[in-house]
Amino acid sequence: MVDSIQQCCRPVRIEDRPQIEEIRARAGHTLSAHAFTSLYLWQKAMKLSVCLENDAFFVRFLQRGDNAWFYPCGSEEAQARFLQAGLQTPEFSLHYVRREDVAFIQSLFPGRFRFEEARGDFEYICDRAAQVEMQGAKFRKLRSKVNRGKHCCNWNVVRICKENLPACRTIIQHWEHSGISDREVALFSLEHFEELNMMGIILETAEGPQATAYGSCITNDVFDLHVAKTVMHNIDSYLKWELYSHLPETVRVVNLEEDLNLPGLRTSKLESLPELIPLWKGVPI
Numbered sequence: 001m002v003d004s005i006q007q008c009c010r011p012v013r014i015e016d017r018p019q020i021e022e023i024r025a026r027a028g029h030t031l032s033a034h035a036f037t038s039l040y041l042w043q044k045a046m047k048l049s050v051c052l053e054n055d056a057f058f059v060r061f062l063q064r065g066d067n068a069w070f071y072p073c074g075s076e077e078a079q080a081r082f083l084q085a086g087l088q089t090p091e092f093s094l095h096y097v098r099r100e101d102v103a104f105i106q107s108l109f110p111g112r113f114r115f116e117e118a119r120g121d122f123e124y125i126c127d128r129a130a131q132v133e134m135q136g137a138k139f140r141k142l143r144s145k146v147n148r149g150k151h152c153c154n155w156n157v158v159r160i161c162k163e164n165l166p167a168c169r170t171i172i173q174h175w176e177h178s179g180i181s182d183r184e185v186a187l188f189s190l191e192h193f194e195e196l197n198m199m200g201i202i203l204e205t206a207e208g209p210q211a212t213a214y215g216s217c218i219t220n221d222v223f224d225l226h227v228a229k230t231v232m233h234n235i236d237s238y239l240k241w242e243l244y245s246h247l248p249e250t251v252r253v254v255n256l257e258e259d260l261n262l263p264g265l266r267t268s269k270l271e272s273l274p275e276l277i278p279l280w281k282g283v284p285i
Contacts, residue, residue: 149238
């Protein structure tokens with residue numbers, strides 16, 4: 001079966017969105033990694049391809065090996081078929097495996113898979129209201145960083161729209177710490193900003209645009225932060241605070257995605273005092 005799925009794998013297309021999102025919603029899957037927008041934006045950088053079936057989708061992950069896959073999203077029957085085939089496949093590996101997925105695998109195939117914590121894949125989850133209000137002693141440091149950024153300039157905060165997308169592009173092109181793939185993905189996302197129903201803000205001063213942050217909703221109440229880039233130093237926390245303040249009231253949770261085992265990125269995400277969603281890698285024994 002894995003061979004047949006490999007053969008049907010192809011690039012993720014914009015027209016796949018309704019089917020992928022319907023399957024994901026039926027499965028109750030809320031990871032950023034499996035959301036359509038993430039798959040679409042990162043497919044080139046992460047060497048992803050997708051096979052769509054009526055009750056499931058399968059994501060091949062060539063960046064981590066010829067037989068590396070995201071844990072399948074879909075019906076339990078589709079998951080079981082895929083796992084059974086994986087046991088017979090050389091160098092087969094599963095990635096972005098949630099706690100409930102580990103339990104499902106162990107219930108079907110006890111002792112047949114080995115799991116290791118994939119710390120770089122952990123997703124960071126924040127309560128939007130708590131991030132906006134920043135109440136209590138635990139938020140003291142974050143509150144101080146937000147206030148420093150807030151008062152360092154005379155800011156104008158504008159929502160991203162078709163007319164000011166070029167300003168976002170300018171910020172991303174001049175973001176001095178950006179890696180090549182990171183910059184390419186961010187620029188690619190702007191080309192499809194409206195198609196992907198993204199939303200976000202730009203921070204401006206009299207000198208021009210200085211920062212931008214935007215993302216898309218995984219569900220009605222979960223927002224996935226795809227891009228947060230600044231030209232000025234030391235305004236990252238303020239930028240996120242303004243974004244969270246401008247999100248719809250229906251958004252309860254913000255997903256900051258993963259840190260890829262990058263120390264600087266991990267430190268930055270941990271400053272928001274998030275909850276971590278643990279994820280595992282699974283391989284047959």
